[in-house]
Structure formats: C-alpha cells, structure tokens
Amino acid sequence: MKFLPFLSGDAPRPRINRVPSPAVARGTPWLTIMLGSLLPGLLLIASGPVLPPFGFLTFVAWRQLRPGLLPIWAGLPLGMFDDLYSGQPFGSAVLLFSAAAIGLDVIETHLPWRNFLTEWLVAIGFIVLYIAAGVGLANLDGAPAPLRVVVPQIVISVLLYPLVGRFVALADRLRLTPFVEVR
Amino acid sequence: MAPPPNRRTGYSRRAQYSTFFSYSAGVAGALLGLVLLIVSFVQPSLFTGLRAAAADVAAPAGRATATTRAAGKDIFSTVAGYFKAGSEHARLERELAEAKVRLVQAQATEVENRRLKLLLGIAAQDPGPVAVTRLTSSTAASTRRFATLAAGQDKGVANGMPVRSPMGLVGRVLEVGATSARVLLITDTESLVPVRRAKDGVPAFAQGVGDGTIRIKLISLGLNPLKTGDVFVTSGSGGLYRPGMAMAVVTQVTHDGAIARVLANPSDTDYVIVEPPFAPPPPPATEPVPDTK
Numbered sequence: 001m002k003f004l005p006f007l008s009g010d011a012p013r014p015r016i017n018r019v020p021s022p023a024v025a026r027g028t029p030w031l032t033i034m035l036g037s038l039l040p041g042l043l044l045i046a047s048g049p050v051l052p053p054f055g056f057l058t059f060v061a062w063r064q065l066r067p068g069l070l071p072i073w074a075g076l077p078l079g080m081f082d083d084l085y086s087g088q089p090f091g092s093a094v095l096l097f098s099a100a101a102i103g104l105d106v107i108e109t110h111l112p113w114r115n116f117l118t119e120w121l122v123a124i125g126f127i128v129l130y131i132a133a134g135v136g137l138a139n140l141d142g143a144p145a146p147l148r149v150v151v152p153q154i155v156i157s158v159l160l161y162p163l164v165g166r167f168v169a170l171a172d173r174l175r176l177t178p179f180v181e182v183r
Numbered sequence: 184m185a186p187p188p189n190r191r192t193g194y195s196r197r198a199q200y201s202t203f204f205s206y207s208a209g210v211a212g213a214l215l216g217l218v219l220l221i222v223s224f225v226q227p228s229l230f231t232g233l234r235a236a237a238a239d240v241a242a243p244a245g246r247a248t249a250t251t252r253a254a255g256k257d258i259f260s261t262v263a264g265y266f267k268a269g270s271e272h273a274r275l276e277r278e279l280a281e282a283k284v285r286l287v288q289a290q291a292t293e294v295e296n297r298r299l300k301l302l303l304g305i306a307a308q309d310p311g312p313v314a315v316t317r318l319t320s321s322t323a324a325s326t327r328r329f330a331t332l333a334a335g336q337d338k339g340v341a342n343g344m345p346v347r348s349p350m351g352l353v354g355r356v357l358e359v360g361a362t363s364a365r366v367l368l369i370t371d372t373e374s375l376v377p378v379r380r381a382k383d384g385v386p387a388f389a390q391g392v393g394d395g396t397i398r399i400k401l402i403s404l405g406l407n408p409l410k411t412g413d414v415f416v417t418s419g420s421g422g423l424y425r426p427g428m429a430m431a432v433v434t435q436v437t438h439d440g441a442i443a444r445v446l447a448n449p450s451d452t453d454y455v456i457v458e459p460p461f462a463p464p465p466p467p468a469t470e471p472v473p474d475t476k
Contacts, residue, residue: 038241041320042248045330045449047370047395051323072209079216084237087322087329090230091219098213102206138326141224143372145326145393153324 018178028175029062029070030078032168037082049150052157054164055082056130057123059097061161061168063104064119075101088134089141096133100126120162127157235360238320238331242363245319246333253453313457314338318353318449319363326393328371330354330449332364332457340364340457343423348455351429351447352376352417356457369430370395370445378430379418380409386418387440389430397431399441409433409441425461 037055044051059078062070075097082093107122131150139145223230264271316334334340336359344356346366354368367374370391378389378399385408388400399415401407413433419426431443 038244040324041241041322041331042245044252044323045318045321045452046323047328047368047445047449048393049324049326053324072205073212075209076212076215079212083219084234085241085320085322087325087327089220089227090223090234091216091221093216094219095213095216098209098216102209102213135326137220139372141227142327143390145372149326149392149394 017182019180019182020176020178021180025175028171029066030074032171033058033062033078034081036164037078037085041085049153050156052127052153052160053082053086053130053134055086055093056097056100057127057157057161057164058168060100060104060123060126061165063101064123065165065168065172067105067108070101072101072105073098075099088138092134092137096130100130116162119165123161124158127161128154131157231358234365235335235358235363238363238365239335239360242319242331242333245331245363246317249317249319249333256451310459313344313459314340315454315456318366318452318455321368321449326372328354328368328374328391328393329357330366330368332356332366332455333362334457335360335362335364337362338457343460345424345428345458345460346455347428347458348447348449348452350452351431351445352424353447353449353452353455355423368449370397376424376430377418377420378415381414381416381429384418385409386420387415389415389443392442395445396434397443397445398437399431399433399443401440404439407436407438407440409436411436413441414446415443419461419463422462423460425458 033055036058039054040046040051055078059070059075076094079094079097082097083090086093103126104122111118111122131154132147135145135147135150314332314334316332316338318330319333321330322328330353332340332346340356340359342356342359346353346355352369354366354371354374356364357367358365368391369376369389370393372391372393374391376389377386379386386402388402389397390400392398399409401409411433415430415433417424417426417428417430429446431445433441433443435442
C-alpha cells in the first residue's frame with residue numbers, strides 16, 4: 001500500500017479532530033455497485049457472455065462484509081440500475097438482487113461462525129443461482145440459449161469473487177477514512 | 184466483519200417497526216421485480232425510452248473506453264508481432280504476389296461489369312452510409328447480445344438499420360436514443376438473418392446461439408450439402424439486409440445445418456458503418472387485364 005500511504009496508518013497524517021464524511025460513508029457501497037453494473041459493458045464488446053456480473057458480485061460482497069450497511073430493500077434501486085445496462089429483460093435484476101439480499105440475511109442469521117471459505121461457498125451458491133436464473137429469464141424473453149454457454153462465465157465469476165471482496169474491503173477502508181475536520 | 188451481536192429489537196416499538204418495514208420493503212422489492220418482469224415480457228417496448236436515456240447518459244464513458252480498448256489492442260498486437268515477424272513476413276510476401284495477380288483480374292472484371300451495366304441501363308445501387316461510428320459498450324454479462332452505438336437520432340440513425348464493419352454484418356439497430364442507439368448483434372438468439380452460401384447460393388437462415396457462434400439452418404431439408412469452411416453471405420431476401428454482405432464461416436457441420444463463426448467479430452471492430460435499410464426492388468407492376476365484353 002505504498003501508493004495510498006494513509007491507508008496503512010503509518011503516514012504522518014492528522015487524525016485527531018477528523019471524522020469520515022457521512023455522504024462518502026453511506027454512498028460508497030451504492031456507487032461501487034453501480035460502477036460494477038456498468039463495468040462489464042465498458043470493458044469489451046463481447047460476442048458471448050464472458051464477463052462476470054460485477055454489479056451482483058459487488059452487491060453480495062458488500063452484504064457479506066457489512067451486513068447492515070445496505071438496507072434490505074437496496075436490491076430494488078440497484079437492480080433497476082443494473083437492468084438498464086445489463087441487456088436482461090427489465091426487472092430480472094430487481095427480482096434477483098432483492099431475493100439474494102433476503103437469502104443472504106437468512107443464511108447469515110443461521111450460520112454461527114464465518115470465515116473466508118464459508119463466505120466464498122455461500123457466494124458461489126448465490127452466483128451460480130443468479131447466472132442460471134438470468135439465463136432462464138433471458139430465455140423467456142428471447143429464443144432459448146442453452147445453459148452451457150454460461151459455464152465459462154460461472155467459472156470466471158466464482159474465481160473472481162475473492163478479488164471483488166478485496167476491492168470492496170479496500171473501498172470500505174477508504175469509506176471510513178476520517179478527513180472532514182470537526183469544527 | 185462479524186454480524187451485529189444483537190439482532191433483536193427489544194421492547195422499542197420504533198426499532199421493531201423499522202425492522203419490520205425494512206424487511207417488508209425487501210419482499211416488496213422482490214415482488215415488484217416480478218411485476219416488472221411480467222410487464223417487460225408482455226410489453227417489451229415500455230422500457231425502451233428509459234433504456235435509451237440511460238444509454239445516452241453512459242455514452243461518454245463508453246466513448247472513452249472505446250478509445251482505450253483500441254489502444255490496448257494495438258499494444259498487444261505490437262508485442263505479439265515481434266514474436267512472429269519472420270514467418271509472417273514470408274507469408275505476406277507470398278500473399279502479396281498472389282494478390283497482385285488477383286487485383287489485375289478484379290480490375291478487368293470491374294471494367295467489364297461497368298460496360299455490361301451501361302448496356303443494361305442500371306444505375307449503381309449503393310447508397311452512402313448513414314453514420315460511421317464506434318460500438319461503445321455491450322452486454323458482456325448477459326446471454327442476450329446487445330451493443331451500444333455512439334450515434335443516435337443526432338446522426339440520423341433509425342430503427343432497423345443494418346450495422347456492418349469492413350469485415351461483414353454486425354447487427355441491426357433496435358432502439359434509438361438521442362446520442363446513442365442499441366444494436367441487436369447477429370449472435371443474439373433473437374436475430375434471424377436470411378443468408379446464402381457464397382459460392383452457389385444455397386439458401387439458409389442464420390440464428391445466433393448465444394455464445395458467439397451462429398447456427399445455420401438450411402431452408403431445403405434433406406441431404407446436408409454444407410462443408411467446414413463454407414462462407415455465408417446475406418441474401419437480401421425480405422429486405423433489411425443488403426445482399427452480399429459477408430456473414431459467417433462454417434466451423435462444424437451438424438445433421439440439419441451447421442455451426443458457423445462470425446466474420447465481423449464485434450470485439451475486433453474499431454469502427455462500424457450504419458447503412459440505410461435495404462429495400463428489394465418492387466415486383467414489376469402487373470398490367471390490368473382489359474375488360475373483354
């Protein structure tokens with residue numbers, strides 16, 4: 001973390017009399033998830049479904065890292081934004097984001113302990129269900145595409161999820177950096 | 184981070200209600216998603232305006248990344264070029280020698296074509312392009328294949344216009360916004376293009392599979408005459424797509440057709456050309472039968 005010295009905490013930086021900005025602290029999750037929804041479209045003009053649904057991965061990662069930070073109804077606006085750019089029939093991300101938020105909440109209350117592996121396994125289940133359900137809903141809208149076309153996408157998404165989690169953790173630290181001076 | 188230690192709301196009515204309402208809102212969100220889905224299946228055109236406006240908003244970011252995408256591709260091809268310079272050079276020299284001969288032949292054919300067309304009295308039917316622009320974004324995370332054009336109503340782009348690259352057909356315009364337009368790529372499962380085999384005109388339909396390949400469906404069933412390496416071009420029947428645009432090359436023969444690879448891969452395409460929709464010449468007017476009393 002040489003390029004962001006204030007994150008490591010060893011840089012001479014005034015910390016006393018500073019608080020995190022409330023707007024940044026509350027807005028960062030929403031902003032990163034929306035950027036995640038935009039990202040697959042901008043990265044490349046793909047001729048097949050090859051990139052992971054970054055919006056959904058970021059959404060799950062935020063809910064796993066900070067369970068109460070996003071309200072349980074956050075899937076409604078965030079899913080709507082995702083639907084505008086994802087190419088799926090409108091409403092599919094609204095339904096799937098909301099269902100995932102409720103499902104994650106249920107699992108979290110029933111899981112007595114958590115570590116990297118359990119979180120990843122839970123996320124893998126949600127990612128596979130999300131992508132498979134996405135194909136199902138797209139097939140209802142258009143001509144049917146076989147499920148095998150998304151197998152590479154599922155593999156890439158599952159392997160990339162820990163990386164998305166690291167990014168979300170970094171965003172979480174940036175979010176809570178105290179930089180607003182208290183008067 | 185560990186979950187909040189105490190999730191119970193205790194005796195506080197306010198806390199109880201706010202938890203209850205937030206969970207109700209979550210369930211309501213899921214139900215609303217279901218309703219939106221049903222609406223979008225029944226009335227797909229309802230969200231067109233919303234999507235077009237959203238695409239307009241995201242268009243500048245798409246334009247910026249389109250430029251960097253092209254630059255990144257150049258870097259990779261430059262590095263790769265160093266590794267295969269020798270063999271590539273030899274191959275190119277051989278191809279150049281062949282191409283020079285072909286060029287002379289083509290010039291002769293062109294001259295003859297012009298002469299014959301003059302004899303027939305046909306004016307050259309080649310309307311200019313509507314717009315030359317970039318593909319700014321695509322739906323890379325979905326099985327539906329849409330892309331966004333960096334030109335919309337401002338450049339005169341309208342619904343149904345075919346979009347092609349120098350390599351061949353890319354797709355057709357589906358929804359038009361103010362400064363951007365949504366393109367249905369030919370690899371989408373909903374895209375159906377009438378094609379014919381380039382060398383002998385075997386008619387077929389080309390439909391997307393969803394993973395970037397195309398399924399060629401023969402119109403005349405029976406013995407499958409296709410072979411690996413056959414090139415298909417648009418046939419122009421039914422209008423919309425101008426005949427003779429390169430489309431796909433067969434990679435795998437199936438029992439009732441073939442699986443083909445698209446020639447104009449949208450990820451390799453720098454600029455695309457939007458063309459006016461092709462209208463086949465109307466059938467000659469039939470002479471009214473004179474009344475015979």
